[in-house]
Amino acid sequence: xxxxxxxxxxxxxxxxxxFLTLSMVFTVLGILVFLSTMYGNLKTWPETExxxxxxxxxxxxxxxxxxxxxxxxxxxxGIFMDCESGWMKYSYTLPQKxxxxxxxxxxxxxxxxxxxxxxxxxNAGFICLMSGEKFxxxxxxxxxxILVAAICELAVVTPLAIKFKSGxxxxxxxxxxxxGVYILSGYIMVKLDEKYPETATEIxxxxxxxxxxxxxxxxxxxxxxxxMISVFVSCKLYQRREK
Amino acid sequence: MMxxxxxxxxxxxxxxxxxxxxDKVSFxxxxxSIMGFIGQNGxxxxxxxxxxxxxxxxxxxxxxxxxxxxxxxELEIKEQISAVFDAIPFQEQLTAGNLDRIxxxxxxxxxxxxxxxxxxxxxLPSRKKISTxxxxxxxxxxxxxxxxxxxxxxxxxxxxxxxxxxxxNECLDMFLEYLQDENHSILMSSHIxxxxxxxxxxxxxxxxxxxxxxxxxxxxxxxxGVIKCKKSDYKEISPEDIISARINDFGAxxxxxxxxxxxxxxxxxxxxxxxxxxxxxxxxxADKKEWC
Numbered sequence: 001x002x003x004x005x006x007x008x009x010x011x012x013x014x015x016x017x018x019f020l021t022l023s024m025v026f027t028v029l030g031i032l033v034f035l036s037t038m039y040g041n042l043k044t045w046p047e048t049e050x051x052x053x054x055x056x057x058x059x060x061x062x063x064x065x066x067x068x069x070x071x072x073x074x075x076x077x078g079i080f081m082d083c084e085s086g087w088m089k090y091s092y093t094l095p096q097k098x099x100x101x102x103x104x105x106x107x108x109x110x111x112x113x114x115x116x117x118x119x120x121x122x123n124a125g126f127i128c129l130m131s132g133e134k135f136x137x138x139x140x141x142x143x144x145x146i147l148v149a150a151i152c153e154l155a156v157v158t159p160l161a162i163k164f165k166s167g168x169x170x171x172x173x174x175x176x177x178x179x180g181v182y183i184l185s186g187y188i189m190v191k192l193d194e195k196y197p198e199t200a201t202e203i204x205x206x207x208x209x210x211x212x213x214x215x216x217x218x219x220x221x222x223x224x225x226x227x228m229i230s231v232f233v234s235c236k237l238y239q240r241r242e243k
Numbered sequence: 244m245m246x247x248x249x250x251x252x253x254x255x256x257x258x259x260x261x262x263x264x265x266d267k268v269s270f271x272x273x274x275x276s277i278m279g280f281i282g283q284n285g286x287x288x289x290x291x292x293x294x295x296x297x298x299x300x301x302x303x304x305x306x307x308x309x310x311x312x313x314x315x316x317e318l319e320i321k322e323q324i325s326a327v328f329d330a331i332p333f334q335e336q337l338t339a340g341n342l343d344r345i346x347x348x349x350x351x352x353x354x355x356x357x358x359x360x361x362x363x364x365x366x367l368p369s370r371k372k373i374s375t376x377x378x379x380x381x382x383x384x385x386x387x388x389x390x391x392x393x394x395x396x397x398x399x400x401x402x403x404x405x406x407x408x409x410x411x412n413e414c415l416d417m418f419l420e421y422l423q424d425e426n427h428s429i430l431m432s433s434h435i436x437x438x439x440x441x442x443x444x445x446x447x448x449x450x451x452x453x454x455x456x457x458x459x460x461x462x463x464x465x466x467x468g469v470i471k472c473k474k475s476d477y478k479e480i481s482p483e484d485i486i487s488a489r490i491n492d493f494g495a496x497x498x499x500x501x502x503x504x505x506x507x508x509x510x511x512x513x514x515x516x517x518x519x520x521x522x523x524x525x526x527x528x529a530d531k532k533e534w535c
Contacts, residue, residue, distance in 0.1 A: 003348030010341045011334055086332030092298045094349050095321040 001100055001107070008078050008108035015074030016112065023067050023119050027126050030060040034130035060127045061139070064120030065146045071116040072150035075109040076157050083165045088238075102162070102234045106227060109154045117147050141216035148219050155230035162237045247310035250274050250396045250428035251295065256304035258290050263452060265290050267304065270447045270457040272396075275425040277418065279439030279446045279460065280432035281523055287452040288432040292400045295430075296326055308396065322351060325389035329401040331381040335374035339367055339384055350392035361387035365413075379410035386414060390421060397421065397429045403438055411435075415442050436519035448523060455526050460519070467522050468502035468514045471495075476512055484508070487528045491535060498525035 036042040082088055082105075091101050120143045128135040193200040215222070251272040258265040265287045272278045282288050293299040295306055297313055306313040308320045333342060339362055347353045362369050365383040373381065382402060389397055397418070403411045419442055421427050433439055439446060440460070447457040456463060470480065477488060477495035484505055486498040498521065499505045499514075506514050528534040 001348070003345040006348070007334075007337070007341070007345045010337055010345075014336075081334050081336070085334045086328060086330055087334060089298060089328070090326070090332030093296055093321060093324065093326040095318050095351075096349060097318070 001104055004096070004101065004104040005108055005111075008104060011078040011081055012074050012108070012112065015077065016071065016115075019067055019071050019074070019116065020119070022070070023063075023123060026060065026063040026067075027123050030063070030127050031130050033060070034127075060131075061124065063127075064123045064143060067123075068113070068116045068120055068143070068146045068150050071112055072109075072153050075112055075154055076161075078108070079105055079158055079161045080166075083161045088162070088165065098235050098238050099231075102158075102238050103231060105158055105234075106154065106231055109158075110151070113147055113150055113154075116150075117143060120146075141212060144219050145212050145215045148215055148222055151223050152226060155226045159230055159234040159237055162234050248274060249307075250276075250309060251430060252305075252307040252310075253291070253295070254305045256291065256294055256306065257302045258287075258294055258299060259302050260290075263287070263290075265294070265452045268449060268452075268454045269304075270454065272428055272430050273445070274428055275422070276444040277422055277429040277431060277442055279436075279443035279519070280430055280449075281434065281436060281439065281446060281519065282432075282449040283434065283523075283527060286449050288449065289400055290452075291449070292326075292398055292430075292432060295398060296324075323395045325392065325394035325397050327382075327385050327389050327397065327399040327402040329404055331373065331376075331385055333373055333384075335372060337373055338370050339373075339387075340369040342384075342388060343369070346388065346392070352393040354391055354393065358387060358391035361390060379406055382406055382410065382414065386417060390417070395426055395428065397427075397431075399429065399431045399433075401432055401434070403431075403433060403435060411438060418442060434523075436523060440519050446519060448526060450527055455529075456522070463522065464517065464519070466500060466502055467517050468499055468505065469517050469521060470497040470499060470505065470509060470512050470514050472497065472512045480509060480512075482532075485532065487525045487531065488533050489525075489528075489535065490533050498522070 033042070082091075094101070121140070124139050124143065125135055127133070128139070189200070189204060192203060196203060249271040251270075253271070254269045255267040256265060256269070257267055263285075268287070268291060270278075280288050280291070290299065294301045295308070295313065297317055309323060311320055313320055337345075339358075343355050343358050346358075347355055359369070361367075365380075365387060367376075367380055367384055367387065373384065376384065385402070403414055406414070415438060418429055418431070422429065431439065431443070443460050445458060446460045446463055448455045467486075471494065472480075473494045474490065477490070477497060480497055480499075484499050484501065486500055488495050488497040498517065502514060
């Protein structure tokens with residue numbers, strides 16, 4: 001398994017390095033913005049209001065989430081590369097059990113996600129430290145929810161990639177799905193706003209917070225069940241010999 | 244591993260696709276030998292090899308490798324075999340050095356020293372990405388990988404197709420070297436019959452999913468011959484002696500499968516030796532009997 005994990009690393013290391021660089025660049029950028037707001041040019045700008053630092057903190061707090069999703073894309077890329085090159089066919093000639101061949105992809109994904117989660121926490125910690133905001137459990141919860149989303153993507157994409165052997169098809173289907181969800185959410189928000197013009201934002205925020213809490217609390221069982229199902233399906237699909 | 248006579252034993256292998264059937268194919272590859280697996284494109288060579296490697300599901304028949312069942316004893320068998328495909332199966336972002344690190348944990352008997360020695364010998368850079376390699380270099384890399392884990396059987400699917408003659412000869416020399424160990428065997432599918440004529444001990448010829456010929460190459464070449472004659476003489480040859488005949492304005496060229504008997508029976512006619520390519524051509528046209 002070590003060798004196969006190394007293969008995944010070879011395929012994904014460039015994107016991971018890019019993730020690390022971006023992560024560090026944004027952290028440094030955040031530190032500079034906060035320092036400037038407190039002691040530098042931004043402090044003396046007429047547009048800089050007393051609450052600006054909070055706005056900057058909110059802006060930079062999205063960075064770790066985006067980076068985790070970025071890492072998830074890199075994991076998918078590795079899976080697509082396998083399916084589109086002759087590697088899958090070649091892997092049938094290797095003296096390894098299907099669970100090892102397929103399981104490596106999941107294990108690599110989990111290792112990379114764990115790393116990105118830790119970097120996300122560090123990043124969020126820095127932002128709180130510099131902005132003077134409290135490092136709350138909500139921050140950790142939000143990171144966990146994003147992590148669950150990334151693992152869900154891994155769990156859905158891997159068996160589909162093995163089945164269809166094409167990254168492009170999956171990317172297109174994925175993009176259409178995300179756009180669909182986006183349009184649907186927009187539609188619901190507009191409708192809510194029409195029905196409850198005064199309280200719509202509050203309602204949405206409450207629903208969102210509740211959903212985040214539930215996902216945050218149930219993250220471990222969700223991940224475990226989803227991954228078990230996904231690994232099982234992927235193994236079955238991998239073992240199913242074509243005709 | 245148990246004692247075995249044949250590296251591969253295929254019996255009544257049947258695989259049915261939509262529009263194609265590999266029909267009860269049976270042949271053996273003897274231990275220590277190289278078998279050429281010949282046929283036109285679409286004849287069923289790749290299907291047979293895929294069934295052998297358990298990449299596709301077969302409908303019936305049995306396959307044994309080193310005396311073991313290719314499905315039940317899959318992992319044990321796969322430790323002992325190497326497959327070389329017509330296109331490189333490794334991701335182009337990888338380097339030869341990466342492959343060494345990957346495969347040393349995959350195969351129990353992987354030898355980094357052997358692999359590095361092959362890379363040096365074949366002038367393959369270990370740190371350059373595969374994407375920068377030429378087609379010949381990619382094929383050499385596949386062969387270097389295949390020969391670096393002490394495999395007892397090489398299975399090659401059109402591995403030398405599309406390579407220039409120099410690289411092809413280099414590859415063939417490596418195969419012959421590999422066969423110096425009497426425990427090593429090769430099954431080599433190709434439609435470049437001249438390569439097989441050079442290196443193969445035995446030949447199996449399939450067409451449209453059916454086995455036409457299998458046996459020692461020298462025996463097959465010895466048995467077959469081409470009678471070159473006038474059209475009027477051609478009429479005198481018994482149809483049962485003829486595989487098929489190429490007819491043109493100048494006369495007829497008739498492939499026969501019992502050269503010794505035909506030499507006596509048609510002593511007045513010229514009977515030439517033949518090649519695997521000619522045998523393949525005449526057998527492919529055997530349904531028509533006469534062709535131009």
